[in-house]
Amino acid sequence: MSYLERQQAAFAQSVQAVASKVAPKRTLAAPPVSAPSPAPSNTSSTSKNEESKDLKRKREPANVVFSQPAITGMGTEIGTQIQFAINYLKEKRDPKTIHDILGYLSQTYAPERARRTISDILKKHQKVKFIPDPKSKTWESGTFEHRPTINVRNKKDLIEFLQAKKDAQGIKIKDLKDGWPDCDAALHQLEAEHNILVTRQKKDNAAKMIWCDDPSLHTYIDPEFHALWNQVKLPSVDDTVRNLLAAGQKPASEDPSKRIKLPPKPKEKKKKAPRKGGRETNKHMTHLLKDFSHMKR
Incomplete structure (x- = not known):
């Protein structure tokens, strides 16, 4: 075996040893080759257009009227019913039972929870006076009366x-x-x-x-006395003040028309303070910034 063959055999052995330690990579299968699609016809294109229009219609939000509040539930309804009940008590001016109030509000056959809620709110309302029934302690007992700001009626x-x-x-x-x-x-x-x-x-x-x-x-005053009173000439305000000052007395009040109103002072603009302790820059260019005009010929 030649030297070249021995080197080739050693290289093959080293490759096999390394390949056994490395995990094999997963290979992705190639996607199947699909047959070419036929040319689209006019009917298929129109159907696709209709489907896309239907999808757009489904995605479009419904027309919402924002000028009126949406129904938010029981709270808003009960708040309105309580105001109607207070106006009803204010108009009648007589004590009314909860059944009278519910009948006025058309809530006689409402669920018991809703009726009890109206009764509980009216019992605690500041514009309603609740008169309990000493013989009965149920939520339907007692009467309600309007409580005015001032309890006066004659x-x-x-x-x-x-x-x-x-x-x-x-x-x-x-x-x-x-x-x-x-x-x-x-x-x-x-x-x-x-x-x-x-x-x-x-x-x-x-x-x-x-x-x-x-x-x-309130007493009766004769008209003749009125005429005599109007004939009396009273001194002017200036004469009264002058006479009091001459007598060494301080007038209790001064004539408002004689007060001197000072004009409003103009606003002074704030002056910027001079900058102190600033850093000097371009020191290395001081020799270049000198005036060399005298050196011209």
Whole structure:
């Protein structure tokens, strides 16, 4: 055996030893060769177009009207029913049972859970007064009554309420009409009798707020006295202030028209502070930045 044959045999042995240690690689099978598809006909192309149109129609969202709120469930319905129930109690002004309220709301045959929810909310509502029944403790017992902002429904109660107030704040007509909606005629009569003081709006002369008044403070004054009072010439404000200052007294108030209003001060623009401690750059080019114009011929 020649030297070349021995080298070839040793190389073959080393290849076999290495191949036994390396895991064989998986070979992917070649895809089967399919037969050429026939040329598409007009009928097949039209059917494919129709299928693609159907898919697009399915993917398109349905037309949604966003101008109206969607039904979100029981919470919104019960909130609306509670408001209707309060308006019903406010209109009737008499205690009503839960069955009367459910009949007004057309909820008599609703599930018991929904009816009990309406009853529980009305019992805890601040605009509703619940009167429990001492003989029965079921959820259907007791009566409901509207609780106004001001519990006044006639002229006598209004005068007593105003006289019992411990402050000088008036009453808003809006709060009064919450429990006494048709009080306009009574207010006109009480104002004419000097039992109340009324402030009105300039636009439509509607009552805005009321205070308590005392009829005993209103006395008859003869028209002749009115005429004599109007003939008296009162000193002007300037003369009054001048006379008080001359007498060494300080006037209690000054004429608002004489006050000098100072013009508003213009806003001062902030000046930027000079930069301090900045780094000097291009020191290596100082000899190039010098003025050499004097060296020209």
